[in-house]
């Protein structure tokens with residue numbers, strides 16, 4: 649019948665990192681033609697096809713975006729994020745990890761100024777606004793990325 653069955657696009661996988669330093673976490677205001685433009689978000693990036701583990705993706709994206717080398721990378725949670733009302737509709741499964749900078753005194757650099765306005769450290773109870781939706785949802789749901797030091 650010649651009707652072309654165009655495949656629906658598959659959801660993409662994003663990896664986002666809560667990079668912790670003392671009581672603070674690294675956030676930057678996104679500049680994106682994709683999702684989350686002008687929103688404050690964690691350093692994050694696309695999991696590249698067939699190449700890397702979640703941890704390897706996190707370390708690569710952190711190095712690309714901030715120049716920092718990270719360690720003690722741990723899985724935190726995963727969320728399903730629909731951005732169907734955006735200019736370019738998208739659907740991301742977001743893998744959230746926690747990590748620390750190998751050199752805790754090293755400051756992040758803004759290596760992709762067209763995609764981020766700059767990085768800064770924020771206390772959990774004093775996060776900047778507006779937060780990128782997946783991060784906002786997590787904070788609202790009460791996820792605490794900081795280790796519980798009993």
Ligand SMILES: CC(C)CCOP(=O)(O)OP(=O)(O)O
Nearest residue numbers: 662663683692693694740742
């Ligand atoms: C939306 C997000 C969870 C995944 C995509 O992140 P990103 O747009 O920062 O992607 P890149 O850093 O790979 O360009």
Ligand SMILES: [Mg+2]
Nearest residue numbers: 692693709713
């Ligand atoms: Mg990136």
Ligand SMILES: [Mg+2]
Nearest residue numbers: 692693694709
């Ligand atoms: Mg990338």
Ligand SMILES: [Mg+2]
Nearest residue numbers: 691692693713
């Ligand atoms: Mg990114």
